[in-house]
Amino acid sequence: MVSTDFGFDECIERRGTSCYKWDYDSRITGHTGLLAFWVADMDFRTAPAILRRIGKRLEHGIFGYTGRPKSLDDALTGWLERRQGWKARKNEILEMPGIVQSIHMLIRELCEPGDGVVIQEPVYYPFREAVKGGARRLVVNELRRGKDGRWKMDLENLATQIAECGARLLLLCNPHNPVARVWEKEELLRLADICREAEITVISDEIHADLVFQKHQFVPWLSLPKESLPQSITLVSPTKAFNIPGLNIAFAVFSDQKLRRQVHGMLETYGISKGASAPLNYAAAEAAWRESEDWLDSMLAYVKENDDLVRSALASLLGPDSIAMLEGTYLEWICVAGSLKEEETVWNSLLDAGVWLSRGSQFGMTGTGFLRMNIACPRSRLEIGLDKICNVLRA
Secondary structure, three states: OOOOOOEEEEOOOOOOOOOOHHHOOHHHOOOOOEEOOOOOOOOOOOHHHHHHHHHHHHHHHHOOOOOOOOHHHHHHHHHHHHHOOOOOOOOEEEOOOHHHHHHHHHHHHHOOOOOEEEEHHHHHOOHHHHHHHHOOOEEEOOOOOOOOOEOOOHHHHHHHHHHHHEEEEEEEEEEOOOOEEEEOOOHHHHHHHHHOOHHHHEEEEEOOOEEEEEOOOOOOOOHHHHHHHHOOEEEEOOOOOOOOOOOOOOEEEEEOOOHHHHHHHHHOOOOOOOOOOOOHHHHHHHHHHHHHHHHHHHHHHHHHHHHHHHHHHHHHHHHHHHEEOEEEEEEEEEEEEOHHHHHHHHHHHHHHHEEEEEEEEOOHHOOOOOEEOOOOOOOOHHHHHHHHHHHHOOO
């Protein structure tokens, strides 16, 4: 068993805090009092060091215009090298307004209306929304599910699609939400070769980079050999791994200075090139990267035990290969149906039973028949949810 020093077993009431995950059930589903396993944030209190750093800043009592401290840049580059094994130079980095916001802005900056943008579905649905919202042409390179339930990139088809449609951008989710894959170096190298030869820019969303479990090694996109890479941007943030998404902060790391200058010019156009001026966000991010690694490691161990519980409960009902191996993220990807209609039936039955998961088809039609379940929650709450889910599946 893992240490409980960080209080992961505590069921903290989040209703009444305008919490999107817990307070919007009736507005979105028409049901009330649901157990929420949908939105990808944690039901754990964030790391003590983060709370102390924010508390100290609050005690100061003045929240004037604030520049990003040099110590935060040091914390970021130190974390990337120590935890992820790659060296990012400070002159390769820009502060960004947030991961999703950045994707929307970068799509508009780096290609023209009508240009093709590749996404690999099933994938985090804001990718699709960003492409469509920017009036760019959506190119879906579907992931393929093996007989063992493990998902892989369809790189052969990707090369054909690019040749046929002339895409300009590819959005990479690394590690992948929702299929929980931590892409291996060989997979990424093959993807890099295809994109480099086709002169496609890659935007790698690595917000889940620190949520990787033992036996799996996260490979940062920009850690690949420079000669292998196409023009690239990696987006990083502490918000997912340390449960501080309400303190929005993100950074972009660039493969070359020309691209960095172009994006800096874009930020100047929007009047945000000097950063967020967000003293609490800066304090939280620095405390995460400097002082909270022990909390992160303990949280991952706790979530892995939750994963074991999910597999034990559902494997006998759905089959052992129905749940994707949790290589990274804290999101289970569960096959429950063979069609969109069946998926809808199961999802509605779960709502009637008081449990709220994300529908697989929300992540693209390749996700039809699946449900995504957030297991970053106290074990007692997970046990209640699993009991309800099992009762629905047995019916």
